[in-house]
Amino acid sequence: MFRIISKEHFSENVVKLVVEAPRIAKSRRPGHFVIVIDNARGERIPLTIADADPERGCITLVVQAVGDSTRAICAMNPGDELHDVVGPLGRATQIRQGGTVVCCGGGVGVAPLLPIIKAMKAAGCRVISVLAARTKDLIILEKEVREHSDEVIIMTDDGSYGRKGLVTAGVEDVINREHVDEVVTIGPAIMMKFVSLLTKKYEIPTVASLNTIMVDGTGMCGACRCTVGGRMKFVCIDGPEFDAHQVDFDEMIMRLKS
Amino acid sequence: MNKQDIAPRDAQWREELRQALTAKERTSIPRVRMPELPADWRCTTLTHEVNQGLSREMAILEATRCLDCPDPQCVTGCPVGINIPGFIKNVQRGETDEALRVLRRTSALPAVCGRVCPQEKQCESKCVYLKMKKEPVAIGYLERFAADTGHVGESDRPEPNGKRVAVVGSGPAGLSFAGDMASRGFDVTVFEALHEIGGVLKYGIPEFRLPNSVVNSEIEALRALGVRFEKDTVIGKTLTQAQLEDMNFDGVFVASGAGLPRFMGIPGENLVNVVSSNEYLTRINLMHAGTPGYATPVFRGRRVAIIGGGNTAMDSCRTARRMGAERVMVIYRRSEAEMPARVEEVKHAKEEGVEFLTLHNPIEYLGDENGRVRAMRLQRMELGEPDSSGRRSPRPVEGAVDEVEVDMVIVSVGVSPNPLIPENFEGLEVTQRGTIAANGESLQTSIPYIYAGGDIVRGGATVILAMGDGRRAAAAMAEQLAAK
Incomplete structure (x- = not known):
C-alpha cells in the first residue's frame, strides 16, 4: 500500500509523486486533500x-x-512506500456550472487547482487560469493547465517568463476586460489575501483553499482553526475552501508562523 | 449470558471465606494504598506508569476486606454490572485466573477499566463500607490486579456463523463490540481513521496513566479471535456510504468518538500556543512529540494554563509538567468539589506540583507582537444556585479580574460530535446536539443496519460507558441478524 510509482522533479524543491492509494483514488473529488506520514516516526502533514x-x-x-518531513518525502524514490496516506479529507469544491471563472494559483498551489480547473471546464465554464x-x-503543471483552460496567463516576480508582476495584476487585467463570475485562489496565504482584497x-465571489497546520486532519485537534466571517472554523472538516472575503488572513498568517 | 453462573455466591469456597473472619475483623483492616512512583521523580518521565499496581499480598488483604454482601450494591454502581464480589473473592483465594474470567464475562477491557474508570463515582460509591464511615473496598485496584496478573488463555476461535460486520472506530466502544461479535462467530472488520488502533486509549490517555502495552495486548487478543483492523480509513471519506454498502456487511457499528474540541469563544483564543487538549495530547501521546527521533513538534510551555476540570484537563496538566513546565495551573470555574475529574487524578496532579485555580474563568488571552499568548485575564467566580445538572452554577465576582502570565494555554472544556459520519450518511438521524440518534435499548439508528454507541451518541462520556454501549449493541445486532 502507498507505494510510490513514479517521481518527477518540477524544480529543485518541488516533486510530483504518483502514489498507490486505490481507495482514495476512487473516492476523491476536486478540493480534497490527504494526510501523509512518511515513516513510522514521521509527522502527519x-x-x-x-x-x-x-x-x-x-x-x-x-x-x-519546506520542512524536515516534506524534504524526506521529496527524497523518496519510486518503489519506496509512504507509511500512511489518509483521505480524501475536507469538503469537495462546489463546481460552478457555466459562467466565467478565474483560477489563480501561486507556486505549488497550482497542484490542487488543477483538478478544480478540469472540473470547472468539464462543467461548461469559461476558465481563465x-x-x-x-x-x-x-x-508548474503549465501544460496540464493549458489543456483544460480557455486562456492561461503566466506571471513571474522577476519577469523571467510570461508577464512580470504579481498574480493580482494578472487577475485584475481579466476583471477589467470581461465579466468574471467567480475567482478561485490557491497558494501562499499572503497571495490569497491580496487576491481576496482585489x-x-x-465584488466578485471568491473561494480560497487554506493550507493551515494540521495534526489529525479529521476534526479532532483544532490546530487548523481559523476565523471565517467572525466564527471559528476548522479547515480540515469545514474547509479547506472558504469564502475568501470572509477569511481572516492576517490571523491565519500569524498562526502559520508559529 | 448469566453473570452469576461462574463464581456463584453460594459456592462452598465462598461460604468458607465468609466464615473465616468476622465482619469486625474484616472491617478493621485499613484500605490498601496504591504503590506509586515518587512525585518528584515521575514528573521527569512521560513513559512510566504512576500507579505501580498491588502486590499479591496487598491484593489478597484488600480482597479480604470485602464483606461479600448478600445484596452487593457495588454491582449496581457498575455501568456494565460486573460480578464484583465474585471476582474479588477469587482474588482473595488466590485464583486470579478465575477472577479475570469473571471480569471478562462483562468487561472487554478490564486492565483498562481498572485504571481509568471513575470508581469513586461508580462501584466504590455504593460500597457498604461508606455506610460505616470507612473507606470503600479498592475495587478498581483489585480489578487492575486481576487483569494484569490473571491469564485466561486464548479463547478458542468460535465456529464462523457466515455473517460479516464492520466497526467504525477502534476506541473502547468499537473494541468491546468487536470482541463480543467475534466471540459470537461473526467476521469482524474494524476501520480506524488514525494510523494507530485504540482511539482515545492511544491518542488521549497518557502512557503514565495507561501504558500502550496494556491497550496493545487487548488488541492482540482481538486479533487472535479473528478481528481484522484497517487503519488510515475514514468511513464516509475513504470509503463512502455507497462503497461501504457495496462491501455487503450485514451490520455496521459506528463508534467514531467525540471528535471536535470545544473552545470558549473568548478574545485571543486563536493566538499561537493556545491549543486544545486534544491537539496537545495527540501530539505527545500518538505522535510522540518530545521523544527524540520523532518528527512531530510540540511547544514546551514554561508557564502553562489548562482550562477545565475533567480527566482530559488532568492528563494535560500532568503531561505539561513532564514536558518541563515550571508553573502549571488548572483553571476551573467551579470549586474543586464540582470537578468532574477522577479524585485520584486530582491527587496525583497536586502531588506533581500543579496549581489549582478553582473559581476562576478565563475571559481573554493577550498576545505579544508575534501573536503568541503572553498572559490571560481571569475572572474570579463564586458559586450560586444549583443548575439543571445539580451542580452549583458559578457566577462572576464583579470587578475581580486577575492577569496571569502564561506562554501556553491548553483548552480542555469538552468536545462536540464530529460531523464526518452524520454528514456523509444519507438518512442517518442526528439529535439537536449533533450526536447520532440511537435507540436507548438496542442502539440501532434510523438506518436499520447501522448501530451506534460511545461518544458519537453520548457526546462525551467515559471509557466504561462506551464499552457498555459496545456490549449492548453487539447483543442487539446479533439478535437482529440471527432473526434474519
Missing part, C-alpha cells in the same frame, strides 16, 4: 491531491520541500 486515476488506483501529490511564481522554473473591491 496535509498534502493536496493534484490528480487521481481510479483505474490504476493512484493519486498524484505535488510536494514542496493565472499561474504565478517567483521565477520561470517554479511555474476581488472584494470588484
Whole structure:
C-alpha cells in the first residue's frame, strides 16, 4: 500500500509523486486533500491531491520541500512506500456550472487547482487560469493547465517568463476586460489575501483553499482553526475552501508562523 | 449470558471465606494504598506508569476486606454490572485466573477499566463500607490486579456463523463490540481513521496513566479471535456510504468518538500556543512529540494554563509538567468539589506540583507582537444556585479580574460530535446536539443496519460507558441478524 510509482522533479524543491492509494483514488473529488506520514516516526502533514486515476488506483501529490518531513518525502524514490496516506479529507469544491471563472494559483498551489480547473471546464465554464511564481522554473503543471483552460496567463516576480508582476495584476487585467463570475485562489496565504482584497473591491465571489497546520486532519485537534466571517472554523472538516472575503488572513498568517 | 453462573455466591469456597473472619475483623483492616512512583521523580518521565499496581499480598488483604454482601450494591454502581464480589473473592483465594474470567464475562477491557474508570463515582460509591464511615473496598485496584496478573488463555476461535460486520472506530466502544461479535462467530472488520488502533486509549490517555502495552495486548487478543483492523480509513471519506454498502456487511457499528474540541469563544483564543487538549495530547501521546527521533513538534510551555476540570484537563496538566513546565495551573470555574475529574487524578496532579485555580474563568488571552499568548485575564467566580445538572452554577465576582502570565494555554472544556459520519450518511438521524440518534435499548439508528454507541451518541462520556454501549449493541445486532 502507498507505494510510490513514479517521481518527477518540477524544480529543485518541488516533486510530483504518483502514489498507490486505490481507495482514495476512487473516492476523491476536486478540493480534497490527504494526510501523509512518511515513516513510522514521521509527522502527519496535509498534502493536496493534484490528480487521481481510479483505474490504476493512484493519486498524484505535488510536494514542496519546506520542512524536515516534506524534504524526506521529496527524497523518496519510486518503489519506496509512504507509511500512511489518509483521505480524501475536507469538503469537495462546489463546481460552478457555466459562467466565467478565474483560477489563480501561486507556486505549488497550482497542484490542487488543477483538478478544480478540469472540473470547472468539464462543467461548461469559461476558465481563465493565472499561474504565478517567483521565477520561470517554479511555474508548474503549465501544460496540464493549458489543456483544460480557455486562456492561461503566466506571471513571474522577476519577469523571467510570461508577464512580470504579481498574480493580482494578472487577475485584475481579466476583471477589467470581461465579466468574471467567480475567482478561485490557491497558494501562499499572503497571495490569497491580496487576491481576496482585489476581488472584494470588484465584488466578485471568491473561494480560497487554506493550507493551515494540521495534526489529525479529521476534526479532532483544532490546530487548523481559523476565523471565517467572525466564527471559528476548522479547515480540515469545514474547509479547506472558504469564502475568501470572509477569511481572516492576517490571523491565519500569524498562526502559520508559529 | 448469566453473570452469576461462574463464581456463584453460594459456592462452598465462598461460604468458607465468609466464615473465616468476622465482619469486625474484616472491617478493621485499613484500605490498601496504591504503590506509586515518587512525585518528584515521575514528573521527569512521560513513559512510566504512576500507579505501580498491588502486590499479591496487598491484593489478597484488600480482597479480604470485602464483606461479600448478600445484596452487593457495588454491582449496581457498575455501568456494565460486573460480578464484583465474585471476582474479588477469587482474588482473595488466590485464583486470579478465575477472577479475570469473571471480569471478562462483562468487561472487554478490564486492565483498562481498572485504571481509568471513575470508581469513586461508580462501584466504590455504593460500597457498604461508606455506610460505616470507612473507606470503600479498592475495587478498581483489585480489578487492575486481576487483569494484569490473571491469564485466561486464548479463547478458542468460535465456529464462523457466515455473517460479516464492520466497526467504525477502534476506541473502547468499537473494541468491546468487536470482541463480543467475534466471540459470537461473526467476521469482524474494524476501520480506524488514525494510523494507530485504540482511539482515545492511544491518542488521549497518557502512557503514565495507561501504558500502550496494556491497550496493545487487548488488541492482540482481538486479533487472535479473528478481528481484522484497517487503519488510515475514514468511513464516509475513504470509503463512502455507497462503497461501504457495496462491501455487503450485514451490520455496521459506528463508534467514531467525540471528535471536535470545544473552545470558549473568548478574545485571543486563536493566538499561537493556545491549543486544545486534544491537539496537545495527540501530539505527545500518538505522535510522540518530545521523544527524540520523532518528527512531530510540540511547544514546551514554561508557564502553562489548562482550562477545565475533567480527566482530559488532568492528563494535560500532568503531561505539561513532564514536558518541563515550571508553573502549571488548572483553571476551573467551579470549586474543586464540582470537578468532574477522577479524585485520584486530582491527587496525583497536586502531588506533581500543579496549581489549582478553582473559581476562576478565563475571559481573554493577550498576545505579544508575534501573536503568541503572553498572559490571560481571569475572572474570579463564586458559586450560586444549583443548575439543571445539580451542580452549583458559578457566577462572576464583579470587578475581580486577575492577569496571569502564561506562554501556553491548553483548552480542555469538552468536545462536540464530529460531523464526518452524520454528514456523509444519507438518512442517518442526528439529535439537536449533533450526536447520532440511537435507540436507548438496542442502539440501532434510523438506518436499520447501522448501530451506534460511545461518544458519537453520548457526546462525551467515559471509557466504561462506551464499552457498555459496545456490549449492548453487539447483543442487539446479533439478535437482529440471527432473526434474519
